[in-house]
Amino acid sequence: KGRTNPWKRKCAIALWFWFDKNGLALETTLTKQLDLMLKQKQKFRDAEEIVEFLPPEERDIFVCLRELIFKCIPEIREKISYNVPFYFMKKRILFIWPSSIPWSRVKKGVTIGFCYGNLLVDEDNYLEKEDRKQVYMKTFQKKSEINIPVLKKLIFEAVVVDGGGI
Numbered sequence: 001k002g003r004t005n006p007w008k009r010k011c012a013i014a015l016w017f018w019f020d021k022n023g024l025a026l027e028t029t030l031t032k033q034l035d036l037m038l039k040q041k042q043k044f045r046d047a048e049e050i051v052e053f054l055p056p057e058e059r060d061i062f063v064c065l066r067e068l069i070f071k072c073i074p075e076i077r078e079k080i081s082y083n084v085p086f087y088f089m090k091k092r093i094l095f096i097w098p099s100s101i102p103w104s105r106v107k108k109g110v111t112i113g114f115c116y117g118n119l120l121v122d123e124d125n126y127l128e129k130e131d132r133k134q135v136y137m138k139t140f141q142k143k144s145e146i147n148i149p150v151l152k153k154l155i156f157e158a159v160v161v162d163g164g165g166i
Helices: 006-018 024-041 047-053 056-072 148-162
Strands: 077-081 084-088 092-098 110-114 136-140
Touching (some): 047 084, 056 110
Antiparallel strands (some): 092 110, 110 136
């Protein structure tokens, strides 16, 4: 864990040689690209590895959402797919997607997604539908934005939609 990735070290040396008249801008751009490439190579075996990987602000939100899901539905199964945790009963019900994990449209924060959000009765219009037909989500920038009673209601309803009952 404490060692530097040799690939990253070679790229950092290459950055130093590529430093040209654009100076810091070139180095910053290449460093961001390098970080993204390294994140995409990261493979998580379980949610605990994801927690260790996340920056503190995302970690707090992620842990809060995960605990809420397990408190609402203790028998739910957690499985890592697309490098993020998905939650199952009979089918996929929910997922939590931090922005630090690539392949999502989320630029900042942590998203909770309802795989069959189109079948939920979202009276409060709490979920973000955008241009999606089935999966509805909610993105949180801060832990204080999480509305626990509304999320609990949606989680319980998602289990009913799944056919798992409550």
